[in-house]
Amino acid sequence: MAILKQGNTSSMPAKEFLTFVLGDETYALDIMTVKEIRGYEPATKIANAPSYIKGVINLRGDIVPIVDLRIKFNIGEATYNEWTIVIMLNVRDRVVGIVVDGVSDVMNLEAEEIKPAPEFGVAFDSRYLHGLAALEDQMVIIVDIEELISSDEIGVFESA
Amino acid sequence: MDNLSQYNEVFFEEAQEHLETMETLLLAYDIDAPDMEELNSVFRAAHSIKGGSDIFGFKALTGLTHVMENMLDSARNNELILTTDLITVLLETTDVLKNILSCYREESEIDWEIIEASKERLGATLQAIAGAGEQIDALLEEEEDQGFGFFDEDDDESEEQEDPGFGFFDEDDDKSEEQEDLGFGFFDDDLNSEKAPADDENVGFGFFDENIDTSNEADEQQNPVERDEIQKEETDNIGYGFFNEDPQTEPAATPIENTTTPQQATTQKKTAVKAPAKAADTKAEATSIRVETNKIDKLVNLVGELVITQSMLNLIGSEVQESIADKMQSALIELERNTREIQEAVMSVRMLPISFVFNRFPRLVRDLSTKLEKKINLVIEGGNTEIDKNLVEKISDPLLHLIRNSVDHGIEMPSKRLEAHKDETGIVKLSAAQRGGEIVITIADDGAGLNRERIIEKALEKELSLPENLSDSDVWQLIFEAGFSTAAEVTDVSGRGVGMDVVRRNIESLGGRIEITSAAGIGTVFTISLPLTLAILDGMTVEASNQVFIIPLVNIVESIQPVAEQIKRIKGKQLLWVREEYWPLIDIGKTLGGNTTATNLETGIVVLVETSKQRFGLVIDSLLGQQQVVIKNLERHYRRVEGIAGATIMGDGSVALILDVDSMTQFIQSNL
Known part of the structure; x- marks a missing residue:
């Protein structure tokens, strides 16, 4: 009952986002898509794949592709060291890992806090953005990770 | 009924099996030389469905099987001769039954119209064939008017009663069928009351007590679901005496039992025939269980993990310090053997006889040949060859397609066959066998064979570029091109040309190959080779450009370290001269590993491989070893x-890619 009442008081329940860093920019993605966060380990290269697909790794028996968003969007420098982070995502019943420069925080955002994104100025096409939000004095770009990962542009999945 | 609903699934499964049995037997039924035992089995199957469906309240099934059962019953008693038409109608009825069954299963709406139509059809066919209206009326009317329609038959019975030592037992045979399903033998109320006097004669023999015990016991074992009901009934009956003339009390079960005693006592042969069937039933129940397939899949996955863990341990074991190295090694060898045995055992659980697929085809061939007015005999061999469950599902469609093709395009019309001095009846032979690590399925017909000229003509029409002097097998491969059909006209059976490319793709996606041999006027043979299982493969681990790859052992001919004299060049491309043959080469490091420069042939190793289409060499840096991979x-x-x-996971947890040698041929073409 208590839960019901809580739901009634706030008109739109806040969603949780995981913020991560690519180069100098802070991005956020819906935390519900995150399966786990782990350190980078060398992947097995796949023939004739674009350079941003680092290859596949063994995630407890599953063969999972790793995408380096830094290479894909030309942000920051693609170096791999013990601090390089891979976010394992659950997208449309598949698992994909993305390489980022770092994971910073989990934040709560109400729907009205998310402002529409401009058509320019971010590395991502606006199709893959939910919008922008402010975190203290920083701007956070909220990515529609599901749309991005399953897009033809990334090409991880067979285009339907 | 609620407490019965848990048995619904069991009923569905059983009914499905009964329907399949009926179909198989009806197809095998020889009109000229009817086999009574087969007919009895069909009848039994129909009867079991009727009984079961009545208990579970699936009225649609009960009604239709009842009519069917009556028809089969008169056929059994030689009152009705089964003709091809009748069998066709019966087969159609089984189709309707299958539909109804799946409706109940999916809890969807039942189409009563179809059922009524099907009943009418059965009736109409009966009428048309037998002509003797009364009998048919009796059969049909009994459905709606139980107290009426049986008089004709009753007459017969009273005649038989005059000769109790003989004619009676024939009738018993029917009753013994009812006995299988004591709990629902109610349909023949009037019949039984009519028969009561006959049974009375038996009182003097004192059969009844003994009789009830035995048959009820048998029934309890057989049908635990109904046990309570039957027991209740039994007590009722004992209280009333067995020959209650009042049909309302439903004493039917008991008189039926009674009739079995003389049968058991006198006609030993009939019981002997039935007994083994029952024994087999109980035996099958005791020795097998139904398991959901996803549970088995999970088991297979876990075994896969076990194989990986085991190879991990092997890797660690080789680094162990001397003091315990020996002990470790022998434990590891033990582990390896056990793992392999577990793996084989689990795999064998997934194996099904290929007859699961094959058994669908007699019906198909029969229907198609009737439709096309051809005479075709389908011969099936090696139906008990075992094949992975996943393969069974996936091989069905391609086979269906190939058989349709053989029937439609392969076998000629009877008149043409006679002209060509062949037997009027064409033969399509479907066979399966295990050869080494492969399952080989062949579909052979003794038809006209592939028409080389027409295929080439068609290929040119399609503007496919053809090299000159094509060998026959090259020409046959053309029919696997998309949109290729040489059928003069498109029928609804085949000829749209959408099939063969899909067939080949499906088979290749299973890791198999398909080959064709054909001779004009003699026939065509399609040979499909499939791996035994999809889950585990014997492979050679190799290294190229610092990456590990796995080459399936089945493709490997041999591995060699080439010497300078063997390396030839054509237009800057290297070829290898081995075994009196030029082998084109594919540099794995360059094509798959991301190397920019070609591997030096004289320091590298060439693995010679072959596919159904081509033989070639794979250039690698070194061989690592041979192992099973998941x-x-x-x-x-x-x-x-x-x-x-x-891909597969190696002992150290890293991922290695498994080469698809069949699809690598395209790298040669692009290389040249």
């Missing part, structure tokens, strides 16, 4: 990669 699907989380069949 095939992991790359497409589960990624997409299809050319030249790669899948």
